[in-house]
Amino acid sequence: MLEELKKIVYEANMKLPEHGLVTFTWGNVSGIDKEKGLFVIKPSGVDYDKLTPEDMVVMDLEGNKIEGKLKPSSDTATHLELYKAFAEIGGIVHTHSSYATSWAQAGRSIPCYGTTHADYIYGEVPCLRCLTKEEIEDAYEENTGHLIVNEFIRMKKDPMAVPAVLCKNHGPFAWGKDAMDAVHNAVVLEEVAKMAYRTETIQPKVLPAPKELQDKHYFRKHGANAYYGQ
Numbered sequence: 001m002l003e004e005l006k007k008i009v010y011e012a013n014m015k016l017p018e019h020g021l022v023t024f025t026w027g028n029v030s031g032i033d034k035e036k037g038l039f040v041i042k043p044s045g046v047d048y049d050k051l052t053p054e055d056m057v058v059m060d061l062e063g064n065k066i067e068g069k070l071k072p073s074s075d076t077a078t079h080l081e082l083y084k085a086f087a088e089i090g091g092i093v094h095t096h097s098s099y100a101t102s103w104a105q106a107g108r109s110i111p112c113y114g115t116t117h118a119d120y121i122y123g124e125v126p127c128l129r130c131l132t133k134e135e136i137e138d139a140y141e142e143n144t145g146h147l148i149v150n151e152f153i154r155m156k157k158d159p160m161a162v163p164a165v166l167c168k169n170h171g172p173f174a175w176g177k178d179a180m181d182a183v184h185n186a187v188v189l190e191e192v193a194k195m196a197y198r199t200e201t202i203q204p205k206v207l208p209a210p211k212e213l214q215d216k217h218y219f220r221k222h223g224a225n226a227y228y229g230q
């Protein structure tokens with residue numbers, strides 16, 4: 001079932017250690033088949049060097065395992081809530097990548113300090129609050145998904161213009177139009193987090209890049225008037 005998607009999601013997962021975004025098994029990637037209403041996700045706690053495409057787990061949007069001999073990622077319910085809320089999302093990545101997680105642990109959103117960030121992410125990468133005691137104790141992963149969805153709606157953020165978020169005291173989630181695009185955005189997020197940290201270290205009083213510059217770089221690559229590339 002979904003052999004092609006399993007292969008793509010497997011390959012997307014393997015990009016995480018390749019890009020230095022995961023230590024041990026600290027991350028997962030999923031991808032959705034929107035027509036079938038099914039998504040494929042990495043199994044929980046399986047070493048990347050032992051992972052195969054056949055190990056990928058197929059889930060439906062009600063949280064039922066449809067195929068796979070292994071347990072799905074412990075973060076499956078978070079992925080599920082994002083897929084249910086945002087139809088544009090085709091792939092999701094969760095990691096504990098070092099710089100993005102450091103910002104999340106500090107409870108800081110990542111300001112847009114330059115065009116590297118603005119080329120991919122419109123405005124800051126928001127850091128959301130930590131879950132409450134009740135939210136943690138009851139359906140933790142599902143509540144993480146609810147928080148991301150509710151906060152994006154409250155902040156009127158388009159998830160395709162801001163394809164990443166930081167969960168306080170936890171770490172980043174990134175997403176994209178498919179699994180590989182989500183990995184691409186997770187790599188960008190980590191680079192941007194690293195650069196922002198260094199920027200504040202070199203100049204603690206630094207301000208975000210001018211709005212006009214952010215707009216120019218974001219919109220020359222995205223939307224109806226984009227002209228970047230071939």
Ligand SMILES: O=C(CO)[C@@H](O)[C@@H](O)COP(=O)(O)O
Nearest residue numbers: 025026027028044045073074
């Ligand atoms: O957040 C955590 C662990 O704290 C998980 O996201 C991470 O270890 C990956 O878990 P899975 O192996 O996908 O279940």
